[in-house]
Amino acid sequence: MLLFWGSVLSSAFRSTVKSSSLAIHFSLYKLLGLFLVFFIQLSIQAQTRVEIPASSSWSMTLIDELEVMSDEQHQWSAESLFANSDDLFEPNSADAKPVLHNYWAKFNLANTTKSEKWLSFASNYWDYVTLYFRDSTGNVTVIPFGILSNPNNHKFLILPQTEYVVLVNFESGGQFRREDNINLVIKSTIAALESKTFTNYLDGISFGIMFGFALYNLFLFISLRDRTYFWxxxxxxxxxFSFATLFTAEPSKWVQFFTPNNPSFPFFLKKVSEPILAISYINFVRNFLLIKDRHPIWDRGLKVFMxxxxxxFLANVTGIYHFTGITRVMIWNLATLCCVILAFKCYFQGYAKARFLIVGQFFILIGVVITATHYAGFDLLNFLPKTDFFNYFRSPSSYFAFGAVESIVFSFALADKYNMMHKESVKVKIEKEKEKSEVFRLQELDNFKSRFYSNITHEFRTPLTVILGMADALESELQTKMNPPIKNAVKMIHRNGSNLLSLVNEMLDLSKLESGRMETSLVQINVIPFIKYLGESFHSFAQEDDIHFTVYSEIDELMMDIDSQKLATIISNLLSNAIKFTPPLGKIILHIQNDADMNLVIKVTDTGIGIAEQELSHVFDRFYQADTAHTRKGEGSGIGLSLTKELVQLFGGQISVISTPNEGSVFKVELPITQNAPKTTIESLKLSHESVTERVDSENSQKADTKDEDLPLVLVIEDNKDVAYYLKQCLKDQYKTMHAINGIEGLEMAFEHIPDIIISDVMMPGKDGYEVCSMLKEDQRTDHIPIVLLTAKVTTKDRVIGLTHGADAYLTKPFIKEELFARLEQLLFLRKKLINKFQLGQVSKIMAKQPINAETKFITKVIELIHKDIDNSTFGVSELSTKLGLSESQVYRKLKAITGKSTAVFIRTxxxxxxxxxLQTTDKTVSEVAYAVGFNDPSWFSRAFKEEYGFVPSSICK
Known part of the structure; x- marks a missing residue:
């Protein structure tokens, strides 16, 4: 080093001799600068010698004591650096931030004491650090350590009265490394070992507390589904996890206890934990304080922080940009500060639970402040004794310890919330049960009322339709002085009026029974012939539906007290019900027994559809009807069996039912035998039940009336024969009619005969009107047929349901004859308009202008099939029907209804x-064109062409 500076001074001196005065001045300044650098370098070089203190408890961080050099390309080794001069190293500036991933540092380490020293080394922010100790003999000892190395390699024994030249290699390959100063921490291993046990003990307690609370609250989240507990x-x-993997505690707790042979795992676990820790804390505060509802603007701010x-975190992972620790801590601390402010705001606004958050945040803030000042080199707890316990709080462990206290406080808060939620849940559950029970009761009542009013309306409207219609027909026919079928009309009016009166009487009887004002008018008669008489009156009724009906009595005579009208009502209701639910060819037996002179037993057995087990307990409930609408022969009021039970109980008797679905039912009535009333005869009783069996002498008109083949064909689908008869009477002069007794039969007749229009009831057995309408509109054979739904259901909802199923019109009972005709004529008029268009113009051009619907799709398909075989002279009606998958008659009626043309005429068109x-667009001759379009005879082609267009084909040849 001295030789280097000597050569520099000599060179400067020679330059001052040879240069001009200006050069001399410049060289003098240069010389002074070099001297200044020389003395600074000597001062720095003096600082590179580090002496080990004699004390057993010490720690020092080397920054200025290090000389450093960058080696990004990994060109240097410890051996080569020991052999080369010191000119490669520069002073380690305290303000410098490393930007590369590989550095070398150099310093001298001296033990001037008379005892050996065990040393521990750490570098808080570098992945791998390797120390090379060269003693005075030239021997080199290697100590590897660092964040991602085995913690057992961090110790070195320095002998007494010895000095080492130390090379340090700092290397980092991780994207997470914080770009801080290059430093080296040296500790006394003995002091570290002395405090290690105690520190680990407290850390273990803190970790156990936090981990236990974490699992507990996770279980609460799974149970309560409250996201506060999850976050x-x-x-x-x-x-x-973050504290257990904290690398400033050398070695880290995680590495020390869990993965000593894989220190890289806790490194990455810590880096992943930090953003999750921050985000989950913010979300916990948001959910606990209900920030989204209380302070939506602050809530958006917290979302921005997250x-x-x-x-x-994403930028650091991908390496797009490396944020320093200061930037990260600023963002996180600002978010934490916002959470503290929000806790105070919520508390002062009356949310008492926020006090838990304030207390908990107070403790964690204490830990944050102590930890931050510890890193800055300050001791906020210098007023406390230097014992192991208080020293624990002087370290980064203080943040963890106060975090454990915070977790306890927050857990109290969540426990309080859980208690409140539990109490509220129990209260809400009780209220819901009460509300549910009340709602169910009201719903049942509403359902009963709805069914009752719906069905009773139907029951009223059906006879009213017939009565009003036949009355109108009688008036009209009498005015024309014709000879009308007055007998049938009068019978229908009489019967439907009687039915209506009977229904009203049943309702009045129920009202009297409910109020306790029903009285009995008892007489003593021979009840057996009376019951047989009632049963015989139903024979014709059963025969009309092809049902075999038998009255069987085990005794010939039994004198007892009865109320004839009420007993007649009981038997009539049971027999009517049996006939209603028994299919054709079924059997009904009216069986009369005497039970040991104690009870009169009346059994009505049928082979009908039966009643499901879950419905049996409700069949006698008022307004209740079993859900068998798909097989029911008509809609009832739901009061017949209820009234029957009430009347039986009025006599002091019992009624029961046994039923098996699809096999039949047995209704059993037991009436006590008494003989206290005055005796009378059957002849003196006024009976009016013969009206039940009176029917219209009309045949089931499955075949269409054939008076005029040119009249439109109307299919009437109606289960009430009186209404069907009245409709046929209304339509007979302007339409041909067919009648189907139910929805299934109606579908079969529609598919077979392809009527021009269909009138269908909604409430029918087999399939209701909605199902019939949908199936007809979805089938290619019948999708063009207009459908009018005629029903007693008059609500807007019912009307909308009917129209959505494809109905073209919706009429309610009782209907006005003129309105029915107006609807039919309007529907047929729209069809006639389309037919006229086909008569006057070209089919292809007309089709291009028509909206796309089922009719235009069918015609388009027919045209395409004809064009495919247009040159085939043998292609005709049968071939077209086969390709359409329809019968010839079905194709004929469908084409006739849409275009007004028969199948053969349409093909020719x-x-x-x-x-x-x-002829207009090609150079073909008339004969060529005739053969091209399937005509074998050109002359017949010319005649047909002129008949179709009014001019000969040769007149338009190109």
Whole structure:
């Protein structure tokens, strides 16, 4: 070194002799500068010698004592540096920040004491550090350590009265490394070992507390699904991980106890833990204090902090930009400060639970301040004794210890919240149960009322439709002085009026029974012939539906007290119900028994659809109807069986039912036998139940009336024969009619006959009107047919449901005859307009202007099929029907309904349209065109062309 500076001075001196005065002055200044640098270098060189103190408890951080050089290309080794001069090294500036990943440092280490010393080394921010000690004999000892090295390699024994030249290689390959000063920490190993046990003991307690609370709150989150517990458990868990992997405690707790042979794992675990720790803490505060609802602007600010933390972490991971520790701590501390402010704001605004957050944050802030001042070289706890316990809080462990206290405080807060939630949950649960019970009760009541009013309305409207319609028909026919079928009309009016009166009487009887004002009018008669008489009146009713009905009595005579009208109501309701739910070819038996002269037993057995087990307990409930609408022959009021039970109980009797789905039911009535009333005869009783069996003498018109083949064909789908009869009477002069008794039969007849229009009831057995409408509109054979739904359901919701299923019109019972005709004529008029267009113009041009719907799609498909075989003269009706997958009659009726043309005429029309286009656009002759469009005879082609267009084909040849 002295030789170097001597050569420099000699050179400067020679230059002053040979140069001019200006050069002399400049050289003198240069000489003075060199002297200044020389003395500074001597001063720095003097500082590179580090002496080990005699004390057993000490620690020093080398910064200015180091000379450094960069070696980014890894060109130098310790051996080569020991052999070369010192000119490669420069002073280590306290303000310098390393920007490369490989540095060398040099200093002298001397033990001037008379005892050997065990030393520990650390460098807080470098992945790998290697020390090379060269003693006075030239022997070199290598000590590897660093954040990512085994902690057992960090110790070195320095002999007494010895001095070493030490080379230090700092190397980093991680993206997470903080760019701080190049430094080297030297500690007394003995002092470190003395405090190690105690420190580990306290750290273990803190870690156990935090980890336990983390798991506990995680379980609470799983149970309660409250995100506050999730974010808190995540925060505490990663706070524990972060401290356990803290590398300033040399060696780190994680490396020391969990992964001593894989120190790189805790390094990356710590770096990943830090952003999760910050983000989870912010989210915990947001959820605990309900910041989103209480302070939405602050909540957006906290979200910005979380985004910045994540982006900062992402930039460090990818290496896009390396944020220093100061930048990170500023962002995190600002977010923490916002959380503290929000805790105070919420507390002063009346949210008492915020006090837990204030206390907890107070403790963690104490730990943050003590840790930060410790790193800055200040001791805020210098007023406390220098014992192991207080020294623990002077270290970075203070942040962890106060974090454990914070976790205890926060856990009290969450426990309080849990208790409140539990109490509130129990209270809400009780209220919900009460509310649910009340809602269920009201819902059931509403359902009963809705079904009752809906069904009772239907029951009223159906006879009213017939009564009003037939009355109108009678009036009209009498005015024309024609000979109308008055007998049927009068019977229908009489029967439907009686049914309506019976229904009203049933409702009044229920009202009387409910109020306790129902009285009995008892007489003593021979009840067996009376019951047989009632049963026989249902024979014709059953026969009309192809049901075999039998009345069987085990006794011929039984005198007992009865109320004839009420007993008649009981038996009529049971038999009507049995006939209603028994399919054709089924059986019904009215069985009469005497139970040991104690009870009259009446059994009504049928082979009908039966009742599901879950429905049996409700069949006698008022307004209740089993969900068997798909097989029911009509809609009832839901009061018949209820009234029957009430009347049986009025007599002091019992009624029960046994039923098996799809096999049948047995209704059993037991009436006590008494003989106290005055005796009378059957002939003296006024009976009016013969009206039940009166029917219209009309056949089930599955075949269409054939009076006029040119009249539009209307299919009536209606399960009530009276209404169907009335509709046929209304339509008979202007339409051909067909009648289907239910939805299934209606579908079959529609597919087979392809009517021009369909009138369908909604509430029917088999398939209801909505299902019928949907299936017809989805089938290619019938999607063009207008459908009018005729029903007693009159609400807007019902109307909308009908229209959404494809109905073209919706009429309610009782309907006005003129309105029905107006609707039918309007629907048919729209069809006629389209037919007229097809009659007057070219089909292809008309189709291009029509909106896309089921009809235009069908015609387009037919045209395409014809064009594919247009030159095939044998392509005709049968070939077209086969390709469409329909029968010839179905294709005929569908084409006739849409275009007004028969199938053969429509095929010829398409051929002629193609011929006309070819004659106008090509040079083909008339004969060539005729053959090209499927005509075998050119002369027949010319006649057909003239008939279609009014001029001969030769007149438009190109």
């Amino acid at each position: 808190y458990s995540l925060y505490i868990l990663f706070l524990a 985004v910045l933390i994540f982006l900062q 398409i051929r002629l349209e193609s011929a006309r286009e070819q």
